[in-house]
Amino acid sequence: MESNRGSEWRRWELHLHTPGTKKADQYTGKTTDEKWDNFYTSIANYIRDGSDPLHSICAIAITDYLSIDNYLKVCEDKRLPNSVKFVFPNVELRMTPIASNSPINIHCLFDPSIVGELESRFFAHLKFHYKGNPYSATKSELIRFGRDFNGDPSLNEKEALLIGTNQFIISIDTLLDVFSRDSQLKEKTIIVVSNNSADGASMLRAHSDYFVGDISQLEATRRTIYQLSDMVFSSNPKDIAYFLGEGPDDTNIVKEKCGSLMPCIHGCDAHSNEKVFAPADDRFCWIKADPTFEGLKQVLYEPKERVRISSSVPDEKPEYYVIDRVEIAGNDKFSPEPIYFSDKLTCIIGGKSTGKSLLLHNMAMAIDEKQVEKKQETATTNVRQIPELKVYWRDGVCSDDRGKGRKIVYIPQTYLNRLSDEEQETTEIDTIIQDIVLQDEKCSEAYHLMGEQISEQKQKIAKSIVDFLKIVADRTELYERCKEIGDREAIETELAKLNAQLEQLSKEYDVTEAEIAEYQSAVEKAKVSRETFSAATKEIGLIQEIQSVLEVKLSPNGIFSIFNESISNAIDEVRKIADEAWASKREKILQDARKQCGDIESAISKYEETVSALKPKMDGNERVSKLSAAIVNERERLAKLSEYKARLNTVQEQYKQKLNELSQSFSAFSQIYHAYVDSINSSSVSSTGELEFSVRKVFRAEQFSRKISEILNNKSINRFSVFNLHDITEDALSTEHIVAFIEAILNNSKESLQLKSGYTVESALREILSDWYNIDYVVRMDNDDIQDMSPGKKALVLLRLLISLAESRCPILIDQPEDDLDNRSIFDELIRFIKEKKVDRQIITVTHNANIVLGGDAELVIVANQDGKNAPNKQHRFEYRGGSIENNSPVYDNGEIVPGILNCKGIQEHICEILEGGEQAFALRQHKYRFIKS
Secondary structure, three states, rough: OOOOOOEEEEEEEEEEEEEOOOOOOOOOOOOHHHHHHHHHHHHHHHOOOOOOOOEEEEEEEEEEEEHHHHOOOOOOOOHOOOOOOOEEEEEEEEOOOOOOOOOOOEEEEEEEHHHHHHHHHOOOHOOOEOOOOOOOOOHHHHHHHHHHOOOOOOHHHHHHHHHHHHHOEHHHHHHHHHHHOOOHHOOOOOEEOOOOOOOOOOOOOOOOOOOOOOOOOHHHHHHHHHHHOOEOOOOHHHHHHHHHOOOOOOHHHHHHHEEEOEEEOOOOOOHHHHHOOOHHHHOOEEOOOOOOOHHHHHHHHHOOEEEEEEEEOOOOOOOOHHHEEEOOOOOHHHHHOOOEEEOEEEEEEEEOOHHHHHHHHHHHHHHHHHHHHHHHHHHOOOOOOOOOEOOOOOOOOEEOHHHHHHOEEEEEOOOHHHHEEEEEEEEHHHHHHHHHHHHOOHHHHHHHHHHHHHHHHHHHHHHHHHHHHHHHHHHHHHHHHHHHHEEEEEHHHHHHHHHHHHHHHHOOOOOOOOHHHHHHHHHHHHHHHHHHHHHHHHHHHHHOOOOOOOOOOOOOOOOOOOOHHHHHHHHHHHHHHHHHHHHHHOOOOOHHHHHHHHHHHHHHHHHHHHHHHHHHHHHHHHHHHHHHHHHHHHHHHHHHHHHHHHHHHHHHHHHHHHHHHHHHHHHHHHHHHEEEEEHHOOOOHHEEEEEEEEEEEEHHHHHHHHHHHEEEEEHHHHHOOOOOOOOOOOOHHHHHHHHHHHHOOOOOOOOOOEEEOOOOHHHHHHHHOOOOEEEHHHHHHHHEEOOOOOOOOHHHHHHHHHHOOOOOOOEEEEOOOOOOOOOOHHHHHHHHHHHOOOOOOOOOEEEEHHHHHHOOOEEEEEEEEEEEOOOOOOOOEEEEEOOOOOOOOOOEEEOOOOOOOOOOOOOOHHHHOOOHHHHHHHHHHHHHEEEEOO
8 A cells, every 4th residue: 555644745747738739849759659659758767767756746737728638648548657646637728918919828727527528618618709700619619710710611620720729819708707607617627827928937027027016007907817816837936925925015915916825836838858847947846735636726725835846855854853654563453554644744633532642642652651651640641552553764763773762752632731730739749649549440430520520510600601691681681671661650650640630531521431441442452453463464574485494404515426416316305395395384374374464454443443433532632632642651651661570570580590500500510529539538549558548629719819819800809798709718609609709790789899801791700610629639658748749831832842942853742732722822823833843843743623734734634543333444443544634535445445434535524524613624724815805
């Protein structure tokens, strides 16, 4: 099996013409066959056995003007050396000039998977008009155009094709139209704008010169061309710097002008034997990617790191600083196949207990056992040993050769956190004692159970805080609404007064009290009915707009290749059935709704008849009418107030319940630790010989008080009298006291607590209602306790120091660094640090974080798996598969997918399935260098 070290620097030839090219064919040979023989000989003589990286070409873009015929011939001939892994078409087009009399060369690099469709989807849609007649770029149309242009209908096809091809010049609008109408075609195409000199390599004028200086009348056209393009054919250092945002224009201006930062690529543009793979001044094009079209696309996502134009292999490291592979022979739980590593960044991923840390730990043990053992004392992680594992360096040295020891920096899981947590009081002695205690299976189970319960409790409190503050906000809103309406007693008094006045008036005028009451009732009910009718009418409109109630969560495009059509058809069929069922149900709902609306309209008419009948009497006396309206208004206010008061009572009960729940959840931390302490202290490991082991729960009172001082205003702390916030004890943190404390932060009590600037109620509660306990492992001998040590530095600073203090360029092995850092530190600091360091140092890391893998642009991803019912391996309990992040293909053997979960899908799919946020990280990586309109 071929070694897989992921994305490696390889030579790509992206601009190679062949014999029979439509323009300037200078290949030697008396006949066409002889020309092709000489062409293949030139290639073979240059590449030789493929062992020399300077002469080994891994990918070739067969180039021709408006044609892929020569590409198809190369594929059919199958005469390229085995070291050439990827061949794809480069269709060269000429576009209407914007700065000189020479047309602009545009190159379309196509994914070979759509070659059979290019005639109908691409060439047939390219248009050129001559003497009022339209022509496409298909072969037959180019022949017709050549004959029409030459005025000779009998001109032979070969000459006519050359003439037609030479005269066929497209506009930018034509190319824009082709790809705007077929976005999927654009996904399979990389557009490259070429230097406008004769051979694309003379560097007579840099692309960047067109963007710097005064704006010309053709600036919009020029920008349109570059915004359509994905890459630039140029080896000019000025161009390379400019399109990466490192030239006269900064990154944002380049992205605004060109649509994105763009990589510069280069090719030999050979039209003759002597120029095959021989660009001027040995300006070779190196691309760090798999030799696939998806690999080539990685250059678009990392335009600076993934491509280099150089006469030598980029970023080479001394072989004695590079771990080449791991072999595990003689252990039937592991595959004997070598596990290879990139010399830059290798990320090991996988689900829980799949052997990720197991592999990294044993690699470190094989290289530097003393370092590992020392750091394991602090990291407190227990990993089984694999004595059969051997590490091989790139220069051939094996780890079992103790006379040739090599240096590494190994950072085990949680190591940084243990050293950097200022509030952590666990010592190395505690770790040793814990290791002894946890050797007992029951104690180990109790320890892990405690960890799971603490994690669950933190999540529960975080949710309770959000729920509680929502209730607080609802309660405040209802209070304000009640205040706006007024006092119930005042409203009832006013209502009694108005009724008395109306009663008196009814005696004076020709209107009875019953008529007034009937009139008011009809007015009120008509108003309510109209509101109900209006709301129902709107809802009917919304129901009519709902054409489908089925939301498809799975989009097979881009996920499935083999079963894409069957899955899409199944989804369409299910959707059709669901839509038909919904249409029938919707019609029944609408019928019922329209009937209800009709009933409401009838009721409104009835009320309006009553109002109309009595209105003349009411209007006959202005005072009666006004009093009636005022009474209706007061009754509505009273009804609203009753509604709000009822809701407020409900919310108040919810408030009390949630407040007590929050307080009890905080107290639950103590109970969890207490259960673990009881379990350990009652076990058989509590005493061994002269040593007595015990475990105690420690409340970190000093750290808790310090946190209070950081968050709360000191004057308000002094006013708080429920318990002493300057000297907090665990006993003071009763459920009742926590309730009072929370209400004081909410400013709902006389003992109000004020937050310092920068804190919200939510952030304050999150930090305060946290886990303020430690487990203190105590060893006693002759009644004397052994105390713990002081804390270390912050995690990220420690990471930098641990790596930087190692003066050599030795490899760095890190186990889940994200566990020690917050998300902002990972994204802003760790990823940037990794990308900088991997150029000089080999980095091998275990991670669950998609941003480390994709943001760090890992050259190699190793997926680990432990055999299980839902994730079977091919043969062994633990298996590993390596590949690049651009790898999107299963593993095949003789045309069949190799058995096992690791082999049935590409590395990209593994990343998306295993790592949380994998798909979002891929999307972020693809668009981070593109211009986003505000």
